[in-house]
Structures are given as C-alpha cells and as structure tokens.
Amino acid sequence: MSCTKVRLVIFVQTLINPVGLKKRRILDLVEENYVFASVLHHFGIDFYDYQEQNLAEVCKKKGLKPELIIAGLEDVIEDDQEHLQYLIGLPVDLVIAYLKHKHFSFVKHTLPYLAKLINCYPSQGGCTVINDIKWLFPLFVEDFIQHMHEEEDTVFQHILQIEKALKGEVATSSLFFNLKKYSIKAIAHEHQAHDDVMIGIRKLTNDYAHEKDSPVLLKVIFSELQSFEKNLIIHSRIENEVLFPKALLMEKELYKVISKYSVLN
Numbered sequence: 001m002s003c004t005k006v007r008l009v010i011f012v013q014t015l016i017n018p019v020g021l022k023k024r025r026i027l028d029l030v031e032e033n034y035v036f037a038s039v040l041h042h043f044g045i046d047f048y049d050y051q052e053q054n055l056a057e058v059c060k061k062k063g064l065k066p067e068l069i070i071a072g073l074e075d076v077i078e079d080d081q082e083h084l085q086y087l088i089g090l091p092v093d094l095v096i097a098y099l100k101h102k103h104f105s106f107v108k109h110t111l112p113y114l115a116k117l118i119n120c121y122p123s124q125g126g127c128t129v130i131n132d133i134k135w136l137f138p139l140f141v142e143d144f145i146q147h148m149h150e151e152e153d154t155v156f157q158h159i160l161q162i163e164k165a166l167k168g169e170v171a172t173s174s175l176f177f178n179l180k181k182y183s184i185k186a187i188a189h190e191h192q193a194h195d196d197v198m199i200g201i202r203k204l205t206n207d208y209a210h211e212k213d214s215p216v217l218l219k220v221i222f223s224e225l226q227s228f229e230k231n232l233i234i235h236s237r238i239e240n241e242v243l244f245p246k247a248l249l250m251e252k253e254l255y256k257v258i259s260k261y262s263v264l265n
C-alpha cells in the first residue's frame with residue numbers, strides 16, 4: 001500500500017468516529033492531514049474561511065453530512081503504481097482516453113484549486129517564497145497546458161490514426177505524411193527529456209520544506225503542490241512506460257504492412 005493510501009486509511013478511520021470529529025476545529029483537522037483541505041474544497045468549503053468552526057457547524061451551515069465527506073475522500077485518492085500495471089493491459093485507445101481524462105482533471109480541478117490556494121495567501125507578510133510562487137505558478141500552468149494540448153492534438157491523434165490504420169479503419173496511405181513527420185522514438189525521447197515539469201517550483205520551495213510553525217495555509221499549499229507533482233510523475237510514467245512502448249510497436253507493425261504493400265505494387 002502506498003504512503004498516500006496508508007495516510008488516507010488512517011484519516012478515514014479518524015473520520016469514522018464522527019462523535020469526536022464533529023466537535024473538532026477545521027483548522028485542527030487540516031493541520032493533522034492537509035488532504036482534508038482538498039476534501040472540504042470538493043464540497044465547496046474553503047478551510048481558511050472556517051478555520052475556527054468545528055466540522056458539525058460547517059456541515060450544518062452547508063447542509064452536508066460527515067458521511068458525505070468520507071465518501072469524498074474517494075475523489076482525492078491519488079494515482080499510484082497499481083494504475084501503471086493495470087494500464088499496461090489495456091488497448092492503446094483506452095490508455096489515451098485515460099490520459100485525456102487526467103488532463104481534464106488537472107485543468108478543471110487540480111490547477112484551479114492550487115491557484116485559488118496560492119492566490120488567497122497574503123502577498124505581504126514577508127513570505128518571499130509564496131510571493132515567488134505567485135509569480136511562477138501561472139507561468140508553469142501556461143507551459144503545462146500547452147504541453148497537454150500538444151499531446152492531445154498531435155501525439156495522441158497520430159497514435160490513434162496508427163491504430164485505426166492497423167485495424168483497416170483508415171487507409172494506410174493517409175498516414176504517409178505524418179509517419180514521415182513524426183517518429184514515435186523521437187517523440188518519446190523528447191517527452192522523457194522534458195518531463196520534470198515542476199523542477200522550478202520544487203527548487204523554489206526547497207523541496208516543499210516548511211517550518212513546524214509555518215501558517216497552515218502554507219503547509220496545505222506545499223502539500224498540494226507535492227501531491228500534484230507526484231501525480232504528474234505517475235502521469236508521465238504512464239506516457240513513457242505504457243503509451244510510447246505500445247505506440248512504438250504499432251508503428252513498427254504499420255511499417256511492415258506498408259513495406260508488404262510496396263512489394264506487392
């Protein structure tokens with residue numbers, strides 16, 4: 001079981017005892033486990049607005065049951081190694097569908113949540129690391145979104161076309177131009193060379209290091225950035241270790257078909 005899952009299981013056990021939990025301050029719960037901040041956010045509760053209130057008060061105000069919040073944990077369980085093994089057994093179109101779903105989830109949920117946390121941190125107050133993150137994070141988001149667009153519009157499309165050609169769903173001749181333009185080996189090399197996308201933020205935060213008495217919002221931000229980086233590493237590994245090897249084999253197979261076709265003509 002991964003560290004994240006162990007952490008979440010312990011956390012779920014704490015939640016299962018709702019009597020004590022309901023009386024606990026939101027700030028204390030988040031201090032104990034920063035993942036709780038994202039669970040609350042999922043339910044439309046920004047922890048920093050309710051720090052001094054207990055869970056029962058906040059749930060009542062929002063018309064929520066604590067059980068719902070437990071169920072919400074399912075949504076924040078991060079990817080791990082098991083996903084990689086599972087995806088290796090799937091056909092390439094499903095792997096691509098999964099990767100696109102993750103892109104969507106990064107754009108719609110993770111990045112806006114991170115941006116919101118970072119933006120609501122007071123700019124003045126001497127925390128220069130946060131001020132630098134406020135400046136760097138939007139640039140990172142821009143680059144990362146461009147990376148995902150390039151993958152979806154070019155790389156994934158090309159691989160799906162190869163798959164269709166192998167199934168006989170599109171004419172092989174329609175791929176001649178793109179087969180010359182894109183080599184899966186080159187795409188994979190290029191991807192591997194640039195997959196440490198959070199290096200700037202990691203260096204800036206000194207590996208997300210913080211003091212024991214740092215503000216809880218700062219701890220939540222660093223924890224979420226670190227968790228996002230972990231998810232990105234898994235995502236990149238799925239592309240490097242599952243998608244590209246599959247695509248490379250398919251490309252080779254298609255070249256064989258093409259050469260057979262050329263001999264016959």
Ligand SMILES: [Fe+2]
Pocket residue numbers: 099103148151235239
């Ligand atoms: Fe991707």
Ligand SMILES: [Fe+2]
Pocket residue numbers: 147151191236239
């Ligand atoms: Fe990628």
